[in-house]
Amino acid sequence: MNLTRLALRNIAGNSFRSWVVILCAMLVAGLALATTLVIRGAENSLNLAINRLGADIIVVPEGSETKVEGALLMSTPANVWMPDSVVAKIANVPGVGVVSPQLYLSSMENSPCCSVSNMFLVAYDPTTDFTVEPWLKQKIGSGLNLGESVGGTYVFVPEGEQAIKLYGYYLTLKANIEPTGTGLDQSLFMTFDTASDMARISKTMAVESLIIPENSISAALVRVSPGVNIHDVAVEIFREVPGVLPIESLNMFQAYRQQMNGLLRSNLIILTITWALSVLLIGLVFSMAANERRRELGVLRAMGATRVFVLRSLLMEAGILAVGGGGIGLILTGLVILLFRNLIVQSLGLPFLLPSIPSLITQAAGGLGLAILSVTLAALIPAYRISHTEPAVAMRE
Amino acid sequence: MKYIGILIIVLALVIGILPQFTDCQSQGRAITTADGKTVPMKCHWTAVAELILAVPLAAIGGMLFFSKRRETRLALSGLGALIGVFVVLIPTTLIGVCASNMMLCNNLMMPTLVLTGILVVAAGLVNGFLAYRSNETMA
Amino acid sequence: MIQLDNIHRTYILNKDSVVEAVKGVNLIIENGDYIIITGRSGSGKTTLLNLTAGLTRPTSGRVILDGVDLWTLSDRQQSRLRSQKLGFIFQFPSLLPTLNVLENVVLPVIFNDKSDRMAAFERANELLKLVGLESKKDSYPRQLSAGQQQRVVISRALMNQPEILLADEPTSDLDERTEHEIVELISKIHCEKGITIVMVTHTTKLASYGTKAIEMVEGMIKNSSV
Numbered sequence: 126m127n128l129t130r131l132a133l134r135n136i137a138g139n140s141f142r143s144w145v146v147i148l149c150a151m152l153v154a155g156l157a158l159a160t161t162l163v164i165r166g167a168e169n170s171l172n173l174a175i176n177r178l179g180a181d182i183i184v185v186p187e188g189s190e191t192k193v194e195g196a197l198l199m200s201t202p203a204n205v206w207m208p209d210s211v212v213a214k215i216a217n218v219p220g221v222g223v224v225s226p227q228l229y230l231s232s233m234e235n236s237p238c239c240s241v242s243n244m245f246l247v248a249y250d251p252t253t254d255f256t257v258e259p260w261l262k263q264k265i266g267s268g269l270n271l272g273e274s275v276g277g278t279y280v281f282v283p284e285g286e287q288a289i290k291l292y293g294y295y296l297t298l299k300a301n302i303e304p305t306g307t308g309l310d311q312s313l314f315m316t317f318d319t320a321s322d323m324a325r326i327s328k329t330m331a332v333e334s335l336i337i338p339e340n341s342i343s344a345a346l347v348r349v350s351p352g353v354n355i356h357d358v359a360v361e362i363f364r365e366v367p368g369v370l371p372i373e374s375l376n377m378f379q380a381y382r383q384q385m386n387g388l389l390r391s392n393l394i395i396l397t398i399t400w401a402l403s404v405l406l407i408g409l410v411f412s413m414a415a416n417e418r419r420r421e422l423g424v425l426r427a428m429g430a431t432r433v434f435v436l437r438s439l440l441m442e443a444g445i446l447a448v449g450g451g452g453i454g455l456i457l458t459g460l461v462i463l464l465f466r467n468l469i470v471q472s473l474g475l476p477f478l479l480p481s482i483p484s485l486i487t488q489a490a491g492g493l494g495l496a497i498l499s500v501t502l503a504a505l506i507p508a509y510r511i512s513h514t515e516p517a518v519a520m521r522e
Numbered sequence: 523m524k525y526i527g528i529l530i531i532v533l534a535l536v537i538g539i540l541p542q543f544t545d546c547q548s549q550g551r552a553i554t555t556a557d558g559k560t561v562p563m564k565c566h567w568t569a570v571a572e573l574i575l576a577v578p579l580a581a582i583g584g585m586l587f588f589s590k591r592r593e594t595r596l597a598l599s600g601l602g603a604l605i606g607v608f609v610v611l612i613p614t615t616l617i618g619v620c621a622s623n624m625m626l627c628n629n630l631m632m633p634t635l636v637l638t639g640i641l642v643v644a645a646g647l648v649n650g651f652l653a654y655r656s657n658e659t660m661a
Numbered sequence: 662m663i664q665l666d667n668i669h670r671t672y673i674l675n676k677d678s679v680v681e682a683v684k685g686v687n688l689i690i691e692n693g694d695y696i697i698i699t700g701r702s703g704s705g706k707t708t709l710l711n712l713t714a715g716l717t718r719p720t721s722g723r724v725i726l727d728g729v730d731l732w733t734l735s736d737r738q739q740s741r742l743r744s745q746k747l748g749f750i751f752q753f754p755s756l757l758p759t760l761n762v763l764e765n766v767v768l769p770v771i772f773n774d775k776s777d778r779m780a781a782f783e784r785a786n787e788l789l790k791l792v793g794l795e796s797k798k799d800s801y802p803r804q805l806s807a808g809q810q811q812r813v814v815i816s817r818a819l820m821n822q823p824e825i826l827l828a829d830e831p832t833s834d835l836d837e838r839t840e841h842e843i844v845e846l847i848s849k850i851h852c853e854k855g856i857t858i859v860m861v862t863h864t865t866k867l868a869s870y871g872t873k874a875i876e877m878v879e880g881m882i883k884n885s886s887v
Contacts, residue, residue, distance in 0.1 A: 126767050126781075131760075138759030279623060424755045427716055429744020429772030429821075431737050460640065464633030467623040517708075517717035520751070 128434070132441040135418075142410050143446055146500060149403035150450025154496035155458040156399055160392040161488045162462050163469065163477060167385050170306035170476035174198060175374045177305055179256035180225075180346035181355045183377065184215055184362060187370045193229070193344060194378050198476050200245040200308030202231035206341040207369060214366045215345055220358040222350040225253040228320055229343035230335065244280065245312040246291075248320035255348055257314050264300050269316050273297045277310040289313070293330025294323040306470075306478025347371070384475060400499060407443075407503035415439065415511040422511055423519030432512040439508035443500045451496030455489045523586075523595070526649045530583030530602055533638045533645070537609055538576025541569035544631035546620060565619040565627035571612045572635060579605045579642065586649065595653035603646030609639030663690040663713055663825065663857075668722035670708050670880075682708040684880040685722075692824070695851045695858045697868045700877035706861045707829055709877060713859060714747055714827050715739050744772040748818030748856075750847075752830040754810055756802040762789065762813050763798040769820040781820075788816035792846060808839035815846060819854075826850070828860040832867075844870055 136143045174197060185193045189205040196203035209226060216224045228248035251258050251268050257275060258268045269275065274289065274296045281298070282288060288295040296315065304310055315323075320337060327335040349358045355373055362371040415422070422435050430438075462469065463479065470477050480488065511519070542548060545565040582602045589595050613619050613635045619627040670683040682705045690696060690713070700706045711717040712724060715731045724731040726746065731739060748769075749755075756765045766785040770778055789795045792812040802810055811831055818826055828847065832840035848870055851858050860871065868874040876884040 126760075126764055126771055128771070131771075134757075134759040134764075281621075420753065420755070421757055423716075424749075424751065424757075425768075425772075426740070427714065427743065427747075427749050427751075428769045428817075429740045431740040431772075433737075434740075434772070460637055464636050465629070467629035468633070471624075471629065515717050517711040520716075520753070 128438055128441055129445075132438060132445055135438075135442055136445060139414065142414055145410050146407050146443070146446040147450035147453070149407050150447045150496040150500055151454030151457070153396075153400055153403050153454070153499050154451035154492040155454035156392075156396045157495045158455055158458045158489055158492035159462065160389070160396055161491065162458075162480065162485075163473070163475075164385060164389045164392070165480060165484070165488070166306065166477040167381075167388075167473075167475045169480065170478040171198070171378050171381060171385075173305040173478065174307040174309055174476065175377055177256070177302070177309055178346065178374065179348070180374055181349045182347040182359050182362065182371045182373055184211070184345040184347060184366070184369050184371045185343070187368050190370055190372060191380060194380065196229055196231075196245055196308060198307045198378060198381060199470075199474065200311040202245075203229050203343070204231070205229065205343050206338050207343070209340050209342045211366055211369055212342065212345055215347060215362055215369075218358065218361045218365055220349050220353040220361065221347055222353075223253060223255055223348045225255060225346045226250050226342040227344045227346060228317065228337065228341075230320065230337070244291075245308055246320070247312055247314050248317050249314060251316050256346070260302070261300065269299065269314075269319070271316070271318050271322060273299050273315070273319065275299055275314040276301050277312045278302065278304040279310050280313055292323050292327035292333070292335045294326045296323075304478060305476070307476040345369075381475060384473075388473065388475070400495070404499050404503045407500055408506065411439065411443065411504040412507040415507040419511055419514065419519045423514075423516045426516035426519070435512035436508050439504060439511070440501060443504035443508075444497060447497040447500035448493070450500075451493040454496065455492055458492075459485075459489070523649060523652050526645050526652075527583045527586030527588075529645055530586060530642060531580050532583075533642050534576045534580035534583055536638050537579065537635060537642075538573045540634055541565075541572045541627075541631050544626045544634075545569040546625060546627050549626055563620055563627075564617055565613075565625075565631065568613045568617045568619055568627075568635075569631070571617060572609060575605055575609055575612070579609075592653055592656055596650055599646045599650035599653060601646075603643045603650070606639045606642030606644075606646055609642060610636050662692055662727060664688070664723075664725040665709075665713065666723040666725065668709075668712055668724065669720045670705075670712060670717065671720045681880050683712060683719075686880075686882055688875070688882065690825075690857060690859060692857055693855055694873055695848070695871040696860070696873045696875060697871035698859065698861045698875045698877060699863065699865050699868055702863065704877040705880040706863075706877045708880075710827055710829050710859065710861050714749070715743060740772065744769060744821055746824045748821070748823035748826045750811070750814050750818050750826065750828040750831040752833050754802065754807070754834075755814055756810055756817075758802050761799050761801050762794065762805070765802070765813060766816045766820060769817060773821045785816070785820065788819055789813070791819075792816050806839075807834055808836075808842065811835065811839075811843050812846065815843075815850070819850070819856075823856065825857040825859065828858065830861055830863065832862065832864070840864075 178197070186205050186207040189203070192203040192205055195201040212224050212226050215221060230246035230248065231244065249257055261268050261275060272295065276298050278301055280301065288297050296313070296319070302309070324335040324337045347358070347362070349355050359371040359373050362369070425435060466477060466479065545568065546563045547566040579602065582598050582605070586595060586598050589598065613632040619632045621628070623629055665686055665688040668683055668686045669681070672680040672682060674680060686709060698706045698709060708717065712719055715724060718732060726742065731742070734742065757768065760768065763782065763785055766788055767781050770781040786795060786798065789798055792815055794809060794812055794816070797805060797809065805813065826847070831847070832843050835843060844867055847858060847860065850856060874886050875882055
């Protein structure tokens, strides 16, 4: 017979009250974890997407910033064009190291080729590209040849097939890039030559032709020369090349960042309200429990329990309920976010990537810590009061 | 322990009903074969299988609510947990759903079935543990 | 030995209402005494018992237990003293409902740092045998009659081998036959173990069980007889 056993018996003996405290702890821990997971997940995704692009500046047609960001982050179709002559103009801007043009195309809806119905096609120039080709050479030892492609994590060759069929054209899938939680996971990368070949074949072999406007590109990725200020180069590009908008990678996805901040703010408000209400409710529950059990606690004091013992006994009950409830809340939240990740991404309109295990453990520990703190804090006042009541007064009817 | 029976009934209702409204058939989608016939996609068969599982699961929940004998409750809990395992396996391994993550069967039906299946297994295990520990017939 | 030295206990209910529950009581309880305190409801007998045990602080006066003024001790020291020297039998059902009979009897052991916890369950079984309830050790308080519960309380009170047993109207909720059984049991414990007993009761006929009888009237000792 010891303090822990006594606490466990008391918890089991008052199941309704115990469940109220457990539910409050579940809510607090679960909401805290959900908030950090979604916001951090979105932040990680955005940063990964920027890293994956590999560019210091991305130059897009003026007015198309939102479309391009939407395509990169959420794989929403973006048909944006600018003349390919801007590439040479950008290359002449002082401070520009490398310029690599890209074409953004989209696949037909419900393509059987992939685990996604809407795919974002990115065609690049292998001679100037500084992201896909180097990565490919590292991964498979060579770049892409005609008819070959690299896919995002959700792209795969359909069962029973040898290649991906798009617009009547067969594409070999050479490799898949690591998940980013963004639209890049639903992207297919190919060279300009392959894209042109596909467009040509599609005229006769596809239900719908792939149209690539002549002498056009969708974006130009820029890497500045070493030691050069990125912002200065961006300003120069804006000044010297008309009709384009240079976006510094650090400033990319501003609309989404604002959305994230808005989401964070509302989540924090909800979390704060939930926390406050939970603390009040738990305080009430423990007040009721302490009052109902005051005779019992008076008897314990008479038998030789110190004030500290009575206080510890009640706080031990609170702690056990907090850990139990918090633990359940964390597991359920983790499960829900893991299972419903795609639905969350679509509903929020924000990319989202699950964190690494160490990061997940840290966030979960934070949620559990908050639950334990809340419950213990709420139980502290009634526990202190009853522990400092004279035994004779406590036992009085 | 009675309340676990009610929980299992509620979960069984979700398992049986939700897939009927979230498979591709209910969204007006089907596979058209070369000869022009339409056949249901595998998410439809998952929905049918889950409905078949939901019925005995609901019955188990009801029996748990009324049952007093320790041995009966143990057996029902074990059976419930086993059904829960199949609720999870059907959309993930045994039959499956559509691969595209834009489809409702993939991003809503399957995760819901996996979650409810896990909850059924947990409920069965907890109830079984409580029944095992009890040394008296419930009043 | 317990000495109550000019003890007063006053309760202030509100600014217009002051109750002097115990007024200037002097009492010496010798080792081996069996004192019965009688009196009407509100005479201050329960308050006197609580003061004796250190369960309530006197407004003035001293409570000296084995030469030590109780109220010069810290809470920890007082609690330790209570766990080692005192045993309690209360008027109300005082068993913890979430513990079974054996666990209730063993409970005082966790407050007595001198006791051997390993031997505790063995001792508890012996005590239950003493009161005739060893077959009920796995039962819960709700499964016992009032008389059976009081017998378990007596076992619990003896768990730490106290020098003094304090009983506050232990038979008030019991029928006459059960009351007789409980009082006989307490007397038997006094005879066999030589424990000092202080029992409060409003039933004057029980006064004959003790070696000393004290009558409380309006917070003061009116009569004291051997």
